[in-house]
Amino acid sequence: MSHPKAASQFLKDQANSHWHDETLWMVREKRDIISKTIPEWEELRNLASQIKDNVLSNLDSYLEEFEANALKNGIQVHWAKDAHEHNQIVLGILQEKNCKAIVKSKSILTEECHLNPYLEKNGVEVVDTDLGERIVQFLQQPPSHIVMPAIHLKKRDISALFHEKLDTEKGNEDPSYLTNAARLHLREKFLGSKVAITGVNFGIAETGEFVVCTNEGNADMGVHLADVHIACMGIEKIIPRRKDLGAFLRLLARSATGQPITNYNSHFRSPAKGKEIHIVLVDNGRTLQLGREKFKNSLKCIRCGACMNTCPIYRRSGGYSYGSTVPGPIGSILSPGLDMEKYSTLPFASTLCGSCSDVCPVKINIHEQLYEWRQEITKNHGEASKSIAMKLASVIFKSPLAYQFSGAMMRKAVRNLPKGLIYNPLNAWGKNRDLPEAPKESFQEWYKKNRK
Amino acid sequence: MSSREDILNSIRGIQREKKPLPDLPDYRLGDDLVDLFTRAILANKGEVMNREEFEIWLSSSDFQQIVSIPESFQSYSTQELPEDPHQLDNLQLAILEAQFGVAENGAMWMDDSQLPHRVLPFITEHLVLVLSKQKLVDTMHQAYERIGDEHSGFGLFVAGPSKTADIEQSLVVGAHGAKSLRVVLI
Amino acid sequence: MRKREPSIGLFIPCYVDQFFPQVAVATLELLEKLGCKVTYPLGQTCCGQPLANAGYERDTAGSTRHFLELFKGFDYVVAPSGSCVLHVKEHFPELKGLEEDTKEVQERIYELTEFIIDVLKVDVLKGSFPKKVGYHSSCHGLRGLRLASSSEMNVSPFNKAKQLLEQIEGLEWVELSRTDECCGFGGTFSVTEEALSVQMGKDRLEDHQKHQVEIVTGGDMSCLMHLQGIADRSKSDLKFMHIAEILNQSLA
Numbered sequence: 063m064s065h066p067k068a069a070s071q072f073l074k075d076q077a078n079s080h081w082h083d084e085t086l087w088m089v090r091e092k093r094d095i096i097s098k099t100i101p102e103w104e105e106l107r108n109l110a111s112q113i114k115d116n117v118l119s120n121l122d123s124y125l126e127e128f129e130a131n132a133l134k135n136g137i138q139v140h141w142a143k144d145a146h147e148h149n150q151i152v153l154g155i156l157q158e159k160n161c162k163a164i165v166k167s168k169s170i171l172t173e174e175c176h177l178n179p180y181l182e183k184n185g186v187e188v189v190d191t192d193l194g195e196r197i198v199q200f201l202q203q204p205p206s207h208i209v210m211p212a213i214h215l216k217k218r219d220i221s222a223l224f225h226e227k228l229d230t231e232k233g234n235e236d237p238s239y240l241t242n243a244a245r246l247h248l249r250e251k252f253l254g255s256k257v258a259i260t261g262v263n264f265g266i267a268e269t270g271e272f273v274v275c276t277n278e279g280n281a282d283m284g285v286h287l288a289d290v291h292i293a294c295m296g297i298e299k300i301i302p303r304r305k306d307l308g309a310f311l312r313l314l315a316r317s318a319t320g321q322p323i324t325n326y327n328s329h330f331r332s333p334a335k336g337k338e339i340h341i342v343l344v345d346n347g348r349t350l351q352l353g354r355e356k357f358k359n360s361l362k363c364i365r366c367g368a369c370m371n372t373c374p375i376y377r378r379s380g381g382y383s384y385g386s387t388v389p390g391p392i393g394s395i396l397s398p399g400l401d402m403e404k405y406s407t408l409p410f411a412s413t414l415c416g417s418c419s420d421v422c423p424v425k426i427n428i429h430e431q432l433y434e435w436r437q438e439i440t441k442n443h444g445e446a447s448k449s450i451a452m453k454l455a456s457v458i459f460k461s462p463l464a465y466q467f468s469g470a471m472m473r474k475a476v477r478n479l480p481k482g483l484i485y486n487p488l489n490a491w492g493k494n495r496d497l498p499e500a501p502k503e504s505f506q507e508w509y510k511k512n513r514k
Numbered sequence: 515m516s517s518r519e520d521i522l523n524s525i526r527g528i529q530r531e532k533k534p535l536p537d538l539p540d541y542r543l544g545d546d547l548v549d550l551f552t553r554a555i556l557a558n559k560g561e562v563m564n565r566e567e568f569e570i571w572l573s574s575s576d577f578q579q580i581v582s583i584p585e586s587f588q589s590y591s592t593q594e595l596p597e598d599p600h601q602l603d604n605l606q607l608a609i610l611e612a613q614f615g616v617a618e619n620g621a622m623w624m625d626d627s628q629l630p631h632r633v634l635p636f637i638t639e640h641l642v643l644v645l646s647k648q649k650l651v652d653t654m655h656q657a658y659e660r661i662g663d664e665h666s667g668f669g670l671f672v673a674g675p676s677k678t679a680d681i682e683q684s685l686v687v688g689a690h691g692a693k694s695l696r697v698v699l700i
Numbered sequence: 701m702r703k704r705e706p707s708i709g710l711f712i713p714c715y716v717d718q719f720f721p722q723v724a725v726a727t728l729e730l731l732e733k734l735g736c737k738v739t740y741p742l743g744q745t746c747c748g749q750p751l752a753n754a755g756y757e758r759d760t761a762g763s764t765r766h767f768l769e770l771f772k773g774f775d776y777v778v779a780p781s782g783s784c785v786l787h788v789k790e791h792f793p794e795l796k797g798l799e800e801d802t803k804e805v806q807e808r809i810y811e812l813t814e815f816i817i818d819v820l821k822v823d824v825l826k827g828s829f830p831k832k833v834g835y836h837s838s839c840h841g842l843r844g845l846r847l848a849s850s851s852e853m854n855v856s857p858f859n860k861a862k863q864l865l866e867q868i869e870g871l872e873w874v875e876l877s878r879t880d881e882c883c884g885f886g887g888t889f890s891v892t893e894e895a896l897s898v899q900m901g902k903d904r905l906e907d908h909q910k911h912q913v914e915i916v917t918g919g920d921m922s923c924l925m926h927l928q929g930i931a932d933r934s935k936s937d938l939k940f941m942h943i944a945e946i947l948n949q950s951l952a
Contacts, residue, residue, distance in 0.1 A: 073895050073896065073899055087878070103854040105539070113536060119531060119532055122522050122525040125525075135667075141516070141518040141521055143521060193680040193681070197681075210683070213683070215682075217681050217684070220681055237682065242688070249603070253600055253603060277689070278676055278677065278689035279636045279676040282633065282670075283636050283637065283691060286599065286633035287633055304663075307654070307658055308653070308654040308655040308657065311671075323619040323620075324673070327670065327671040330667075331666065331667050331668065331669070334626075334632055334668070343521070345524070349524035350524075353524075372852065410889070411893065412886070413882050413886025413889050413897075414753065414839070416839055416844065417839070417850070420843055420853055429843075438755075440756055460762025462743035462745055465745040469717070493898075494894070495926065495932075495933055496928075496932040498720065501719065501720075503721065504718050505740075506717055508721050508724075509728075509740050509742075513740070
């Protein structure tokens with residue numbers, strides 16, 4: 063479905079879309095408030111952006127350094143060219159361990175690779191352990207937000223869902239009660255899983271360690287109780303030095319939810335005695351994106367979700383309106399790189415207001431890349447009608463005579479024709495908006511009379 | 515060609531401008547670190563107390579299963595540490611020692627040397643961390659400076675109890691990990 | 701010896717020329733009251749922004765060439781629109797042989813309030829306008845030209861429009877709940893994403909209304925046209941004026 067269609071459907075439930083807008087705006091406000099308590103905030107954004115620039119320009123050598131150090135630390139390193147190979151590697155490890163049930167903490171990469179359906183098809187039960195992810199998993203939905211996966215749902219919905227799945231009291235909507243039910247349910251899963259999968263927030267080249275951040279503690283509950291920890295990591299998650307974490311951890315949670323740091327920040331360097339850690343390094347289109355000069359900066363993303371919370375479109379159209387694994391502004395510049403045709407309406411789902419670029423902790427020029435994607439998409443997937451209208455406009459704009467003629471005609475039409483007739487061709491404008499009253503003369507005509 | 519070579523070669527094939535790695539300035543807070551740290555912990559839904567307050571709190575509670583690791587707190591332990599961490603499932607209280615704390619956000623660092631089982635601070639129902647007032651740093655920059663190139667298989671910053679806001683953005687403390695965090699500043 | 705008076709070319713965006721000539725007149729008169737000698741080069745068309753933002757920047761060579769011919773050689777080019785100025789500055793296509801002209805015009809073009817503050821350095825405006833005024837920051841002016849500090853950033857707050865309006869006697873600057881959220885106009889977005897565009901506009905209007913604004917003003921008529929279109933449809937009594945109109949009227 064195109065973004066405009068999905069958005070207008072979401073907007074039909076006015077109360078819900080208003081609530082969605084207000085809720086995410088609240089998160090953005092928390093981010094605004096906390097970022098202003100850090101005097102060096104803008105410098106930190108610059109530094110983080112520069113560190114990522116350096117990473118992108120040396121990605122090959124950092125990956126090799128990371129791998130060498132990880133191997134030295136006793137971690138097993140795998141490389142996957144694409145989603146399919148990633149899924150095969152994970153399944154291979156599970157089969158070797160004869161493991162039929164796993165727990166998984168939040169990983170947008172595994173969503174991108176559609177790991178869950180692949181494993182399930184191959185007889186593995188996957189339990190997502192982040193509360194929001196467990197909720198959407200019960201509903202067989204993807205996350206609608208990368209940090210708040212169930213932000214589109216009301217506690218009423220979750221109460222009904224938990225009543226059905228976890229046998230909670232009917233009608234009990236208390237978030238504490240519902241969370242505790244999930245705690246008890248997932249505790250059993252944590253205790254029973256031999257393998258746990260996590261994503262990776264940062265991989266550090268100089269040490270070969272990687273960092274996973276959560277508030278719930280679900281990643282750690284999973285991996286420390288399991289025998290095998292599989293960490294799935296996009297190749298762009300590398301940072302050079304341990305001390306770079308100082309900058310990134312100061313920015314990440316403040317940008318994401320307005321808290322000073324996530325409550326758990328785990329640094330994995332070597333497996334505990336008798337256990338295993340595997341890292342799967344995944345490309346899946348990232349090297350292609352790195353090769354696109356205008357779009358490579360999108361790979362700086364640290365997945366904080368701040369651009370979603372601030373985006374006036376995302377807040378009012380919901381995550382699903384984008385139809386992509388990563389929704390919102392950052393998703394709209396990442397997704398066309400994966401499939402330009404499928405995601406051709408996403409770069410147009412923006413007013414180019416630029417708020418996304420101003421909140422981005424690594425200073426990705428998101429709105430400028432949206433503009434650039436538009437230039438690419440119209441070369442290949444421009445809707446014919448728009449193209450003709452635009453061609454016509456380009457002729458009118460370069461000829462003063464044609465411009466004056468069409469302008470005068472337009473004003474005359476708006477002044478003299480019945481409303482029904484004018485709003486017909488301008489239907490989309492006039493459905494909910496009046497046109498301005500057309501003046502008798504243009505400024506140019508006035509100027510010739512009054513100043514020349 | 516292996517996927518490894520394939521990926522690395524694709525990257526090498528891209529013309530890339532060299533971009534320098536910036537130095538990180540030593541940003542500091544400069545205020546009363548104990549006060550800042552305390553406020554940060556409170557904001558993260560934790561509590562800060564001194565040893566006396568801790569003892570009053572502990573004697574008023576009714577924990578049957580306590581594991582306490584710090585040397586001067588070992589007498590509070592009610593049991594030996596099991597070999598299999600799964601047996602910690604019913605643990606009510608873990609008392610651990612943090613190496614240092616960060617004033618800007620309340621994060622406290624531990625590594626394998628404080629954690630006989632890595633799952634301890636997560637699986638326990640309640641968590642107490644013992645931290646010396648002398649061991650506070652300003653921001654995360656000094657935190658990593660302090661960690662330096664220390665080598666541990668696992669390292670962890672804990673800044674508060676387990677929490678979630680996944681149901682309508684209502685904050686609930688006690689998701690999967692410890693339902694409370696108390697810091698005993700000594 | 702007297703310094704040569706700087707030459708100022710007035711750039712009037714196409715939709716202002718056709719639908720809001722009063723805004724262009726106000727801009728011209730205001731600049732004249734501030735002591736400027738202003739020329740309006742005849743034969744202006746559109747700067748090409750609607751095409752470029754719709755993904756057809758490559759088709760704007762003709763309008764760009766025409767624009768450069770009209771405006772090269774002026775010491776300053778001034779326009780009552782942040783959005784069109786941003787287009788000239790950032791999205792003019794590269795034209796062989798015209799690189800110098802392009803660069804020159806891009807360096808010399810100013811949005812109206814920015815010109816008054818940064819070039820004319822006007823710090824006293826004597827006039828009166830006893831109304832409660834709500835300001836709509838156009839995104840291109842705000843985050844593109846940095847005419848004000850954006851609410852997202854941790855920088856010292858400033859706002860060039862506010863700096864001017866606050867000097868006007870009796871004018872009450874109204875603070876909004878969301879100081880600089882987009883109105884949803886967005887050029888072709890206003891028709892391709894009609895439902896969202898209108899909802900965003902309604903939300904913006906509600907913010908002004910709930911703060912008892914009488915007149916909504918701003919530096920971009922395109923945003924105001926969109927907001928006014930929605931307000932008029934719902935028979936709201938909110939009034940809309942370009943900032944040039946308020947300043948010009950006050951300085952009478």
